[in-house]
Amino acid sequence: MTEEPDHGTDHPFDIVPPAAIRDGTATDAYFLRTEAALDGADRNPHVVAEVTLGQFPSGDPHLFAGIEDAVHLFEGLPVDVHALPPGTFFDGGPVVRIEGPYRDFARHETSLLGFLSQATAFASAAHELRRAAPDTPVVSFGARHLHPSLAAVLERSALLAGLDGFSHVAAGEVLGREATGTMPHALVICFGRGEQEAAWRAFDAHVDADVSRTALVDTYSDEVDEAIRAAEAVDDLSGVRLDTTGSRRGDFRHICREVRWELDARGHEDVDVFVSGGLEPEDLRELRDVADGFGVGGAISDADSVDFGLDLVAVEGDPSAKRGKLSLPKQVYRTPDGAHHLGLAREDGPADGEPLLEPVVEGGEVATEFDLDESIERAREDAGLVFEGDTANDGE
Structure with a gap:
């Protein structure tokens, strides 16, 4: 031996x-x-x-x-x-x-x-999401639920299934692809209650220009209120992201439609509405006609x-x-x-x-x-x- x-x-x-x-x-x-x-x-x-x-x-x-x-x-x-x-x-x-x-x-x-x-x-779970929203961008946000040594496996499997992107930087280096993502609630909280505009403007001023200007709009105030304020605070805002905690969502489909309506009413038809936070395939099926994109984590990583x-x-x-x-x-x-x-x-x-x-x-x-x-x-x-x-x- x-x-x-x-x-x-x-x-x-x-x-x-x-x-x-x-x-x-x-x-x-x-x-x-x-x-x-x-x-x-x-x-x-x-x-x-x-x-x-x-x-x-x-x-x-x-x-x-x-x-x-x-x-x-x-x-x-x-x-x-x-x-x-x-x-x-x-x-x-x-x-x-x-x-x-x-x-x-x-x-x-x-x-x-x-x-x-x-x-x-991972790939099978990601494909179920792809089928649930075949024409809407879906991005993998699941790496935070896994041991970090599995991040590249997760993100490669998500891409294989047809998802449109992923969030993990080191996984992107392994795969030769660039990670995507904008801001967490922590950025907004660091500026304090009532100072959301300062957070969004700091992001716009200091983050690389090729990164999408998508503002997180559910930290302290109503989603509609923060979405309108973000669109007015940042020139050429790309989108808003709703990551509302499940206990505060109520009728999430109605919230998405209301955000869309109020943005359009103020001339911000070009601002997309991106949705994330504990989403499952059935959520994507319910929201795919009122959201412009999804970030999904546990539905893939918890497979x-x-x-x-x-x-x-x-x-x-x-x-x-x-x-x-x-x-x-x-x-x-x-x-x-x-x-x-x-x-x-x-x-x-x-x-x-x-x-x-x-x-x-x-x-x-x-x-x-x-x-x-x-x-x-x-x-x-x-x-x-x-x-x-x-x-x-x-x-x-």
Whole structure:
């Protein structure tokens, strides 16, 4: 047995270091015990393992994400990996298939499932918001609800689902995208009650000119009152944001309509009304015709982790799945009607079906590049097939 590496503890945060993820010690203990047992028995069979959420298509699509990070677990290992491309909707069957000597990749199961489960949960939740407000800008505000090490995962998943932006600066640096956002209540409070205009004017005077001039207008006074005052205080105000605490909202739709009416009545038709604060998909459906944009946090970041599992389905070419799982390597297909078809990999698929599991690692070499813009477009196109004619969740 080789001695496990010492990653050290010279860091102030409880974050597992990337080196531990890379070498596989970021794992559940029983995989290391399994390695020891197989090593001692001089056994390392060639296997096929598959990651699934459900065995058969269920009609409940999720948006696949996270493979961009996961592939790097297998670099340098004697394995081949097939996976759904990021931005693919699935509702059963494998999303990842791994082939190779089991002992060489067993310890990576924990991190593999973690990469996929969290990102897919975020992406699926974000897509539900996208469907709820398909024609209105939606921005991810959820990073504050997560451990900071997950911020880039959250924001990438939100963009993948078709959202229009995100708030986390460091995540933007990872993704090569610029974060968005204007002001918190704290800025207004720092100037004091009755001095809201001073806060809005300070923002306008000192923040970079390419940042939207959107004033937060519910700190001390009525939303209508502060919206009018902000529009009169700041030349070329871009918008106002209503982030009203739930206990003070009342009829929020009526508030949005009233703000819009009173701004228009005073000649401020070009000032947008942006809404945030504890919003869920049903809120977006209710408000999408009276708001010009949304900021949504917990509805994405609080999504339940997707319960992926990894199972061996073949050992040395023989069917070997445990009870309740389906043996032998499989392929999944997208048919023109948007269905998700499951079949054995050794057999031909539907004549008009597109095979979805693609090579991502070949002999330990990453075999593809993942472009976020291409993944966003794939998700948009695939959603058009999968959800075509389905109005159950779009408020129609």
